[in-house]
Amino acid sequence: MIQLQAQKVLRSLFQQQKQNFSIKRTFYDFIYRDDKSTPQYQATHADPRIPLKTHTSETIDELPLQYQQTKLQNGITVVTEQQTFPSQVDVGILLDVGTRDENTETSGALLSIKNTYLKTCLNTNETVNYGIVQQSGGSFEMEYDQETSYFKANCLAHDFVDVFSMVADCALEPRSAVASSVAIEKNQNTHKLDAYLKTGELFNEYVFKTAYGFQGLGLPLKGLKGNVKNLNSFVLQKFQLQNIAPHKIYVCASGVEHHEEFVELVQSKLGNIAVGNQESQHVREKSEYQGGEVRNLTEESQTVLALLFQSANWKSNNLFAFNLAKVLLQNLRLRKNVLNKHSFVDNAESLNFHFTDSGLFGLKLQGSSDKSRQLLDLSIAELKGLANNISQDELNIAKNHLKNQILNAMERQTDRLEESARNFRTFGKVLHTQYSELIDQVTTDQVQKCCSLGFK
Structure with a gap:
């Protein structure tokens, strides 16, 4: 009886050992066996402490910023x-x-594109484009204003060619018929x-419409509400054909190793864009500051009041003087x-806008409707205060604050x-590397003269 029991136990142990043994698994264990002498194995199995x-360790020194520019034969920069x-x-x-290039027929075209x-x-199509963005681990978006439209994306280096093409x-x-319908x-x-x-944004639309009329800079950023339903593919393509030309296209990249290789990539993708007939293209009209007063009666218990005057354009010597005046108002006074x-x-907030040929500066207050006169x-008192009395200490504080804002923004590569x-x-040319020097050159008299323009 005992001998029979022992035979059963031995037989069961032998069967279990036979079932656990596998030639295939043994072969895989042999060829995929970790080499414990390699640095990779030691790094992954070492005590992190x-x-x-x-x-x-390997150190990489940060290199100074250098910019290169090339203009293609068709005019793309x-x-x-x-x-x-x-x-x-x-x-x-x-x-x-930008929206200043729209008219009553095409108003809202950039909103439609966005x-x-x-x-x-x-x-490609929308699904493929969305997949490219997601799989690259980056981002892609579009933004526009009165004068420009900007498409920006970021990704890892090995996805750059696909992302740029997208x-x-x-x-x-x-724009296709499907895109315009959606x-x-x-x-x-x-x-x-x-x-x-x-x-x-509706309030800002009234500000620009009052300053520049119902055209150009005075057109709303998101288009005329009654016209957006008329933006079919024909209208959008007409807007693109009349306004987008090679000399208005600026292609930029940061983080590429070789400028020449990127130029070749742009040439292969966009080099076939024809210059086109200059006569058929839209010519941006110069803005005309009109000014005036507009009052909108509402049933709300609060009044929003804005007081602005024409300021400087982007190329004006007073550009940074108005920016310092904005900081003086917003952060101090x-x-x-x-x-x-x-x-x-x-x-209460200060307002400051700059364009190619014009600008606006002022402030906006919001308070009780029964105190509208106050x-x-x-x-008026705050604007006159800037025009008559600015101390050097105030200006120095504003300069440091403005430079701090700019330097923090310029740390971000995007x-x-x-x-x-x-x-x-x-x-x-690149000018943002000189912003701090240009800010330091502004004097109190220059800021006061700029703020006094609203009272002449």
């Missing part, structure tokens, strides 16, 4: 920023086309959402003289690249 004996430190690659396409900027149909397609491909609904919903959220002293004032008196492209568009 103890430094590796065989590990040596290519700008690169040398890689200063290993990071992501940024790419952007700046178009010298709402469907991923929708292409010639080389950005170029989204920025320059003619955009019409999105445009209408955009206006409904703005009216519901009360973002303040409005808080000290208005918000801390008058309880009926709920919000709001106006406070606005923002620095965009500013570089806008510098080439406006000045023909």
Whole structure:
């Protein structure tokens, strides 16, 4: 009996050992066996609290910023920023086309393009474009203002060619019927959402319309509400054909190793864009400052009041004087003289806008409707205060604050690249590296003279 029991136990142990043994698994274990002498194995299995004996650190020095520019034969400007430190690659396409180039027929065209900027149909489609962005681990977006449109993206270096091709397609491909149909609904919903959220953009539209009339800079950023439903593919393609030309295209990149290779990439993708017939292209009209007064009666318990006057354009010597005046108001005087002293004032901010041939400067106050007259008196008093009395200490504080804002922004590669492209568009060279020096050159008399322009 005992002998029979022992035979059963031995038989079961032998069967288990036979089942656990596998020639295939043994072969895989042999060929994929880790070599414990390799640095990779030691690094992954080492105690993280103890430094590796065989590990040596490698340092990379940050290089000074260098910019290179090349103009293609058809007029496209290519700008690169040398890689200063290993990071992501940024790419952007700046178009010298803004809402001031729209008219009553095409008003809202840029809003339509923004709402469907991923929708292409010639080389790729929206699904493919979205997948490229997601799989690259980067981002892609479009923004526009009164004078420019900017398509910007970032990614890792090995995805750069695909991402650049996608950005170029989204920025320059003619709008299709599908894209325009989807955009019409999105445009209408955009206006409904703005009216519901009360973002303040409607108030700014009244400001620009009062200053420049119902044309050019006076047209709303998001188009005329009654016209967005008329923006079919024919209207959008007509707007693109009349306004987008090679000499208005600025292609920029940061983080690329060789400028010449990027120029070849741009040439292969955009070199076939024809210059076109100059007579058929839209010519941007010079803005004319009109000024005036506009009052909108509402049933709300608060009054929003803005007081502005014409200031400087981008190339003016007074550019930084007005920016310092904005900082003086926003960060010093409005808080000290208005918000801390008058309880009926709920919000106060300074306004400063610059364009190619004009500009606006002033302030905006928001407070109780029964104190509307006091709001106006406070606005006039603050502007007169800037025109008559600015101490050197105040100006130094404003200079340090403005330089701190600029330097912090220029530390971000994405923002620095965009500013570089806008510098080439406006000045023909990179100027943001000299911003601090230009700010230091501004005097109190210069700021006071600039602020006194509103009272002449």
